[in-house]
Amino acid sequence: MKKTLVMLTLIALTGIVSAHPASVVRGEFNLEDNLLHVHFTHNVKDSESHFISEVSIELNRKEIINQKLKSQESESGGSLIYKIFEAKAGDKIRIRTTCSRFGRRNSEFTVEKTPRISTPKEVQQDVEQDTQSEPAEQKMRREMPGAMTR
Numbered sequence: 001m002k003k004t005l006v007m008l009t010l011i012a013l014t015g016i017v018s019a020h021p022a023s024v025v026r027g028e029f030n031l032e033d034n035l036l037h038v039h040f041t042h043n044v045k046d047s048e049s050h051f052i053s054e055v056s057i058e059l060n061r062k063e064i065i066n067q068k069l070k071s072q073e074s075e076s077g078g079s080l081i082y083k084i085f086e087a088k089a090g091d092k093i094r095i096r097t098t099c100s101r102f103g104r105r106n107s108e109f110t111v112e113k114t115p116r117i118s119t120p121k122e123v124q125q126d127v128e129q130d131t132q133s134e135p136a137e138q139k140m141r142r143e144m145p146g147a148m149t150r
Contacts, residue, residue, distance in 0.1 A: 021103030022052055022077065027095045029111050034085050040097050040105075041077040053100035055080060060092055089113045 024041040036057065044050040051072035057065035065082055072078040087093065094108040 019050070019099060019101030019103060021099050021105040022097045023105070024077075025095055025097050025105045025107040027093060027107055027109055029084070029087060029093060029109075031087070031089060031111065031113060034083055034087065036082045036084050036087075036093065038080040038082070038095055039077070040072075040079075042072060042097075042099065043077070044072070044075055047072045047075050049100075051100050052078065052097045054096075054098040056096045057082060057084070058092075058094040058096070059084065059087055061094070087111050 020042075022040040022042040024039075026039045028037045028039075029035070030037075038055065038057075040052055040055075042052050048071045051069060053069055055065075055067045055069065056063055064084065064086075067080070084093075089111055091111045092108060093111060094106060096104060096106045098104050
């Protein structure tokens with residue numbers, strides 16, 4: 001009897017150890033287009049069997065969005081975008097993520113008037129685009145002759 005109980009406990013603990021909430025949940029809101037960008041990191045081996053299964057959004061402590069997911073974007077996590085018309089500067093947005101196996105992770109921030117910060121992917125795309133284009137000084141000389149005279 002004791003061996004069976006110990007085995008069941010070990011099996012249950014093994015399942016809990018492999019289950020975990022998102023390690024990072026980040027939200028950015030842009031007042032210009034009323035878009036909330038949600039990014040989460042949740043490293044898994046199989047994003048269809050172990051994933052962030054639910055995302056809920058609260059505006060000033062009132063749930064306004066609850067989305068159920070059936071998988072996540074990749075083995076490292078995912079991104080979601082929501083349109084929230086009623087948000088304004090000073091409002092509090094809370095993002096809650098739930099793992100399909102075990103655990104929750106929350107993130108909360110205050111909506112600010114300044115535009116949101118670009119995602120790492122957007123920054124990388126901007127860098128790649130800049131390296132493919134002509135240097136800024138050459139472009140300015142071409143577009144505005146005489147502007148670069150000393």
